Amino acid sequence: xxxxxxxxxxxxxxxxxxxxxxxxxxxxxxxxxxxxxxxxxxxxxxxxxxxxxxxxxxxxxxxxxxxxxxxxxxxxxxxxxxxxxxxxxxxxxxxxxxxxxxxxxxxxxxxxxxxxxxxxxxxxxxxxxxxxxxxxxxxxxxxxxxxxxxxxxxxxxxxxxxxxxxxxxxxxxxxxxxxxxxxxxxxxxxxxxxxxxxxxxxxxxxxxxxxxxxxxxxxxxxxxxxxxxxxxxxxxxxxxxxxxxxxxxxxxxxxxxxxxxxxxxxxxxxxxxxxxxxxxxxxxxxxxxxxxxxxxxxxxxxxxxxxxxxxxxxxxxxxxxxxxxxxxxxxxxxxxxxxxxxxxxxxxxxxxxxxxxxxxxxxxxxxxxxxxxxxxxxxxxxxxxxxxxxxxxxxxxxxxxxxxxxxxxxxxxxxxxxxxxxxxxxxxxxxxxxxxxxxxxxxxx
Numbered sequence: 001x002x003x004x005x006x007x008x009x010x011x012x013x014x015x016x017x018x019x020x021x022x023x024x025x026x027x028x029x030x031x032x033x034x035x036x037x038x039x040x041x042x043x044x045x046x047x048x049x050x051x052x053x054x055x056x057x058x059x060x061x062x063x064x065x066x067x068x069x070x071x072x073x074x075x076x077x078x079x080x081x082x083x084x085x086x087x088x089x090x091x092x093x094x095x096x097x098x099x100x101x102x103x104x105x106x107x108x109x110x111x112x113x114x115x116x117x118x119x120x121x122x123x124x125x126x127x128x129x130x131x132x133x134x135x136x137x138x139x140x141x142x143x144x145x146x147x148x149x150x151x152x153x154x155x156x157x158x159x160x161x162x163x164x165x166x167x168x169x170x171x172x173x174x175x176x177x178x179x180x181x182x183x184x185x186x187x188x189x190x191x192x193x194x195x196x197x198x199x200x201x202x203x204x205x206x207x208x209x210x211x212x213x214x215x216x217x218x219x220x221x222x223x224x225x226x227x228x229x230x231x232x233x234x235x236x237x238x239x240x241x242x243x244x245x246x247x248x249x250x251x252x253x254x255x256x257x258x259x260x261x262x263x264x265x266x267x268x269x270x271x272x273x274x275x276x277x278x279x280x281x282x283x284x285x286x287x288x289x290x291x292x293x294x295x296x297x298x299x300x301x302x303x304x305x306x307x308x309x310x311x312x313x314x315x316x317x318x319x320x321x322x323x324x325x326x327x328x329x330x331x332x333x334x335x336x337x338x339x340x341x342x343x344x345x346x347x348x349x350x351x352x353x354x355x356x357x358x359x360x361x362x363x364x365x366x367x368x369x370x371x372x373x374x375x376x377x378x379x380x381x382x383x384x385x386x387x388x389x390x391x392x393x394x395x396x397x398x399x400x401x402x403x404x405x406x407x408x409x410x411x412x413x414x415x416x417x418x419x420x421x422x423x424x425x426x427x428x429x430x431x432x433x434x435x436x437x438x439x440x441x442x443x444x445x
Contacts, residue, residue: 006221011232014217015239020160021210022057022244024103024299027201028292029110029268031248034197035255036264036271038186039179042256045186045194049252050245052198056357057207058241063363064211065233071208071310074363078376086355087310093352094205095307096326098345100300101334104134105341107296108334110269111289128335135331137297142304142323160294161243163287168250170279177260192414199353200346203244206299207237208356209306216309304330351384351391354418358383362426369430378429382421390415 006014031049038045067074071090076083093099108130116126185193211233218232255271262274276284308322315322333341358379369375386406392399409417 006218006223006232010221011235012239014214014232015236016158016243017217018061018210018214018236019240019243020295020298021213021302022201022203022206022240022299023160023247023295024099024106024201027053027203027244027247028251028272028295029106030197030200031251031268032255032258032271032275033265033268034186034194035179035252035257036259037183037255038190038194038252039182039256039259041182041186041190042179042252045190045197046249046252048191048194048196049198050194050248052195052353052357053201053203053248054241054244056198056360057203057244058237059364060204060207060356060360061211061214061237061240062230062234063360064208065215065230065237067363070212070215074208074359077363077366077371078359078373078380084314086359088314089352090205090356091209091307091310093345093348094202094209095303096329096333098341098348099202099206100138100303100307100326100330101336102341102345103296103300103303104131104331104334105337106269107134107293110273110292111296114273114285114289123335123337127337131331131334134297135300135327135334138300138304138330139323139327141297141301142308142327143320160291160298163291163294164247164250167276167279167284167287167291168254171250171254171257171275174279176254176257176262176275176278179256180259183264189414192411192416196415199349202349204353204356204360205349206303208360209310210302212309213302213306300330347391347395350394350415351387354383354387354416354422355380358418358422369426370433372430372433374429374433374436375426376429378425378427378432379422380425382425383418386412386418386421390417 030053031046034045034049035042063074064071072083072087075086078086105127108127112126112130182190214233214236215229218229218236223229223232251272254275255268258265258271258275258278261278262271265271265274272288273285276288278284280287304323304326307326308319311317311322312319317325359376362376362379386409389399389402389406393403403412406412406417410420411417
């Protein structure tokens with residue numbers, strides 16, 4: 001059996017590539033907004049954010065590695081039909097419907113709009129031409145997946161880290177101010193609010209999708225056996241998680257200390273833009289534009305590559321053709337604008353995120369309950385139903401009667417009422433499976 005070991009530099013490069021794939025524009029926007037909104041409660045809020053924004057993606061990477069680097073293999077443990085439907089939904093959500101287009105729109109809004117002349121229309125032709133260039137570069141970089149490690153891990157990631165370090169170090173050496181009073185849900189429930197905000201990064205879903213890219217990158221370096229694949233993938237996951245945690249803590253600090261200098265802003269992009277300009281003057285806008293552009297391109301390339309690799313396995317279309325199709329489709333969707341994308345994607349994320357979380361957590365206990373599919377079914381049915389109600393509520397649908405009925409559930413008001421039903425459902429599923437097993441044994445005897 002092939003037990004080829006990779007050098008530390010090779011593993012580090014793969015880990016940096018995974019870090020860069022995760023660190024998209026959304027990841028850079030949400031922590032500073034959390035910081036400004038949470039104010040004095042910033043560190044409590046960021047703990048919740050780190051659980052869903054760092055901890056769960058790390059667990060997802062390890063779960064995919066343990067199952068062979070394929071989301072569908074993991075989802076098949078519930079049922080083969082569920083496996084393909086859930087996997088397709090996840091790839092479409094993190095891919096051409098929401099995730100990939102968002103990289104283009106955020107890069108445009110933060111990296112281009114500040115430089116447009118006064119009176120110039122922010123959208124329309126300028127966004128259209130920008131997305132053509134952006135997704136053209138994405139297509140070129142994603143066309144050969146074997147070169148992703150070198151192109152991202154050795155070039156784009158170090159560039160992004162240097163730019164981020166400049167912004168963060170400056171904010172620490174010359175603080176903009178002190179954290180203010182917490183606002184909204186951060187006043188009394190900062191931990192839970194941060195937990196839900198971590199959904200917006202889409203990193204847990206991305207981790208399930210990026211598994212196929214990371215496994216391919218490791219195999220391209222000559223590693224074949226499952227044990228070594230799992231080990232390298234896990235180490236790469238910890239490297240990426242450490243990088244993400246450091247970035248999130250730094251950006252949350254920038255947001256928390258920014259209110260005195262730039263005032264309360266409507267979103268994280270405005271906070272970053274204002275902070276960069278305050279810290280570096282007009283040069284700050286250029287620094288931020290470069291950081292956002294590098295972050296968005298790396299994530300876009302990773303998502304296009306992952307989606308193309310998966311769909312090329314289930315469709316009679318080649319990888320390269322799919323790269324082109326996904327890039328063009330994403331470019332079209334991106335031209336609807338960031339606000340529309342976030343408005344449509346958030347309810348969907350509220351629905352599918354809890355299902356993904358439960359599936360990941362159960363995968364680590366797979367052997368404890370003998371891999372019974374009933375356990376997965378028992379846990380996922382109540383999770384899906386409750387999160388579906390939460391999604392409808394987030395979408396603005398009047399579901400008062402349903403929310404009143406479910407209000408008795410622990411943590412329902414905090415948006416995570418699915419936790420206890422998932423646990424109870426898993427226990428019931430185990431008892432049913434165990435009872436069936438005993439019944440079969442008796443009848444066979």
